[in-house]
Amino acid sequence: MDEKYEELLERAYSQLPPTIFESKRFEIPRVRSTIFGMRTIVHNFKEIAE
Structure with a gap:
């Protein structure tokens, strides 16, 4: 069972695009x-929400 699982896992990883594994820090403006x-008015709300 373990060998079959490892094979399927490797196959799944090989079919994924490489950008999924790219990690960059998320920064909020x-x-x-x-x-x-x-009242508080947020002027760049759209930029923050994206």
């Missing part, structure tokens, strides 16, 4: 905001 009383 600095928030640009303005505070008006009790």
